[in-house]
Amino acid sequence: MSNSELKNSKCRIIVDAMGGDFAPRNAVIGAIQAFNEIKNFELFLIGKEKEILDVISSAGLSFNKENIINADQVIEMGDIPTAAIKSKPDSSIVMGNKLVREGKADAFVGAGNTGAMMAAATLFMGRIPGVGRPTIGTLMPNSAGVCTVFDVGASVDSKPKHLLEYAIMGTIYTREMYGIKNPSVGILSVGEEDTKGNEVSLSAFDLIKKTNLNFKGNVEGNDILKGTVNVVVCDGFTGNIVLKFGEGVLSLLKVKFKEFAGKGLINKLKIGLVKSAMKEILKDFDYETHGGAPLLGVNGISIIGHGRSSELAIKYMVLKANEMYHKDLIKKFEHDIKEFSN
Amino acid sequence: MSNSELKNSKCRIIVDAMGGDFAPRNAVIGAIQAFNEIKNFELFLIGKEKEILDVISSAGLSFNKENIINADQVIEMGDIPTAAIKSKPDSSIVMGNKLVREGKADAFVGAGNTGAMMAAATLFMGRIPGVGRPTIGTLMPNSAGVCTVFDVGASVDSKPKHLLEYAIMGTIYTREMYGIKNPSVGILSVGEEDTKGNEVSLSAFDLIKKTNLNFKGNVEGNDILKGTVNVVVCDGFTGNIVLKFGEGVLSLLKVKFKEFAGKGLINKLKIGLVKSAMKEILKDFDYETHGGAPLLGVNGISIIGHGRSSELAIKYMVLKANEMYHKDLIKKFEHDIKEFSN
Numbered sequence: 001m002s003n004s005e006l007k008n009s010k011c012r013i014i015v016d017a018m019g020g021d022f023a024p025r026n027a028v029i030g031a032i033q034a035f036n037e038i039k040n041f042e043l044f045l046i047g048k049e050k051e052i053l054d055v056i057s058s059a060g061l062s063f064n065k066e067n068i069i070n071a072d073q074v075i076e077m078g079d080i081p082t083a084a085i086k087s088k089p090d091s092s093i094v095m096g097n098k099l100v101r102e103g104k105a106d107a108f109v110g111a112g113n114t115g116a117m118m119a120a121a122t123l124f125m126g127r128i129p130g131v132g133r134p135t136i137g138t139l140m141p142n143s144a145g146v147c148t149v150f151d152v153g154a155s156v157d158s159k160p161k162h163l164l165e166y167a168i169m170g171t172i173y174t175r176e177m178y179g180i181k182n183p184s185v186g187i188l189s190v191g192e193e194d195t196k197g198n199e200v201s202l203s204a205f206d207l208i209k210k211t212n213l214n215f216k217g218n219v220e221g222n223d224i225l226k227g228t229v230n231v232v233v234c235d236g237f238t239g240n241i242v243l244k245f246g247e248g249v250l251s252l253l254k255v256k257f258k259e260f261a262g263k264g265l266i267n268k269l270k271i272g273l274v275k276s277a278m279k280e281i282l283k284d285f286d287y288e289t290h291g292g293a294p295l296l297g298v299n300g301i302s303i304i305g306h307g308r309s310s311e312l313a314i315k316y317m318v319l320k321a322n323e324m325y326h327k328d329l330i331k332k333f334e335h336d337i338k339e340f341s342n
Numbered sequence: 343m344s345n346s347e348l349k350n351s352k353c354r355i356i357v358d359a360m361g362g363d364f365a366p367r368n369a370v371i372g373a374i375q376a377f378n379e380i381k382n383f384e385l386f387l388i389g390k391e392k393e394i395l396d397v398i399s400s401a402g403l404s405f406n407k408e409n410i411i412n413a414d415q416v417i418e419m420g421d422i423p424t425a426a427i428k429s430k431p432d433s434s435i436v437m438g439n440k441l442v443r444e445g446k447a448d449a450f451v452g453a454g455n456t457g458a459m460m461a462a463a464t465l466f467m468g469r470i471p472g473v474g475r476p477t478i479g480t481l482m483p484n485s486a487g488v489c490t491v492f493d494v495g496a497s498v499d500s501k502p503k504h505l506l507e508y509a510i511m512g513t514i515y516t517r518e519m520y521g522i523k524n525p526s527v528g529i530l531s532v533g534e535e536d537t538k539g540n541e542v543s544l545s546a547f548d549l550i551k552k553t554n555l556n557f558k559g560n561v562e563g564n565d566i567l568k569g570t571v572n573v574v575v576c577d578g579f580t581g582n583i584v585l586k587f588g589e590g591v592l593s594l595l596k597v598k599f600k601e602f603a604g605k606g607l608i609n610k611l612k613i614g615l616v617k618s619a620m621k622e623i624l625k626d627f628d629y630e631t632h633g634g635a636p637l638l639g640v641n642g643i644s645i646i647g648h649g650r651s652s653e654l655a656i657k658y659m660v661l662k663a664n665e666m667y668h669k670d671l672i673k674k675f676e677h678d679i680k681e682f683s684n
Binding site: 141142143153156157188189190197198199201220221222223224225226234235236237238240241242243244245246247248249251252253255256257259260267270271273274277280281282284 | 483484485495498499530531532539540541543562563564565566567568576577578579580582583584585586587588589590591593594595597598599601602609612613615616619622623624626
């Protein structure tokens with residue numbers, strides 16, 4: 001895209017300092033690292049002020065105290081999302097999302113309770129007209145090019161029309177964020193023939209076929225990692241299971257490598273020799289540099305990170321929010337959802 | 343189990359010589375290799391007699407010609423299953439399954455058209471009383487122990503009562519085939535809390551909870567490879583996608599290793615050094631030695647292999663059929679389905 005399309009104003013990003021298993025440490029340090037790296041955005045940290053200040057000082061960082069927003073309550077990982085949003089109005093997640101709704105910020109980024117992050121964004125930022133259900137996407141590594149998957153867990157029991165929405169939003173997102181001119185779209189199914197699928201996928205097939213999306217029909221589980229299409233569309237139940245299964249594969253490989261190395265000195269030497277090779281080979285599989293999962297379809301930028309997000313993961317999430325802002329994604333969703341839906 | 347429980351008669355196994363992408367070669371050679379290895383079963387090869395004889399002679403093998411059953415028709419990989427079963431009564435798949443129904447054989451093993459294999463087994467062998475939908479299972483590698491997944495593609499849009507059947511059959515299969523005394527069972531879902539899931543998984547949860555199965559509640563995608571439970575139950579749509587995604591991970595890893603090795607001599611040397619290590623590490627991920635996927639719930643032994651099955655894969659499928667026979671699985675299904683369903 002040309003520079004003229006880019007927004008000139010600075011993106012105002014609020015990072016949830018209390019979000020994630022290693023909060024506030026990883027969230028605070030990762031966010032400040034992102035800020036120190038590019039500086040062309042405004043960073044706010046939200047959460048328990050004292051804890052935030054402690055992390056900043058113990059890490060030897062500096063940060064403008066006026067950009068810390070105190071939030072006394074914390075929505076915990078185990079809290080029931082909708083209940084927590086009601087009972088914890090002074091939590092970082094509720095307050096942060098409200099600030100975006102009020103136009104005081106452009107993006108909310110956090111690695112906290114995923115359900116609460118989604119529910120608060122949907123409730124407070126509101127949905128873009130035409131969107132029945134917001135969707136969470138993820139980038140999957142592959143050998144061919146870019147492949148994103150929508151939905152990976154924003155909702156289960158998606159209706160066919162929701163899969164159509166995922167296809168539209170996934171197309172816009174993949175086009176704008178990865179520079180793919182006319183992203184190809186496939187429906188995740190149990191066979192590539194048009195007749196293969198379950199009730200929902202088959203009905204969604206008929207709906208998407210009628211649009212002017214670059215629709216390639218059904219794709220199978222192995223197509224995700226082959227990069228057969230740029231956008232894979234599925235119900236959030238299946239997408240979430242596939243995503244977590246993929247994480248499980250990496251964990252298991254690590255365990256197996258350790259077991260192998262533990263079987264003797266020669267094995268240990270072999271593994272030692274190829275550690276760097278393995279690191280390079282597996283780096284595309286690493287969620288840390290993917291910049292979290294965007295929640296699309298809400299009226300603001302919402303980036304949700306893995307509970308175990310490292311400092312690096314948080315940093316990339318902040319950078320992604322900034323990129324989404326400058327590429328004016330929300331306005332493009334508003335416009336194109338109308339266009340493609342007709 | 344004690345030897346007294348083992349069947350003393352010989353298992354009569356029919357192998358579909360025409361099944362698989364490399365038929366008849368891999369099917370014929372793999373089956374005869376299995377026979378030459380253990381001999382304690384009766385092997386029949388079904389398919390185009392001339393082609394079978396050609397493979398036997400070109401591979402320098404010997405085989406009793408009386409155990410070759412000529413079948414003039416072939417159900418191709420691209421054929422529509424139900425239509426092909428009707429229009430090709432003289433195909434190896436139709437004839438072989440009928441021979442099991444007629445009591446002339448105990449098992450049918452093949453790597454041909456999966457849909458036709460399932461449909462023919464269900465139609466001709468018939469279902470075990472109490473089974474609404476037969477199920478295909480697979481063994482997943484993990485770091486803890488045995489983990490099987492049912493269903494991985496026998497049917498989509500499974501109802502909650504079908505997931506209950508999968509849980510029962512999966513339990514019996516995993517207990518008998520892998521010697522796990524009281525296999526633990528989980529429902530594949532999007533969170534481990536009891537309230538997480540879609541309509542079908544949540545209803546199935548309530549059904550399975552009422553049985554005396556060793557039910558552990560919900561498990562997530564990454565639990566499959568952690569071995570959190572011994573039997574994972576899911577709709578065939580999701581299970582099939584996860585299975586194929588897993589295959590995709592292995593393929594992608596191979597591509598990445600090749601790419602890495604192609605980047606220079608040192609990289610190539612590194613990869614060369616650890617080829618054996620990688621082979622050992624990845625061997626659990628290799629479907630070849632898993633013995634294909636059993637179709638459970640039909641009134642006979644039916645083993646379905648991957649279209650790309652190697653000779654080795656076919657050999658292990660035959661050995662698995664023989665093992666299922668001697669462990670008297672069909673009778674145990676009949677008995678226990680009644681027991682657990684009450």
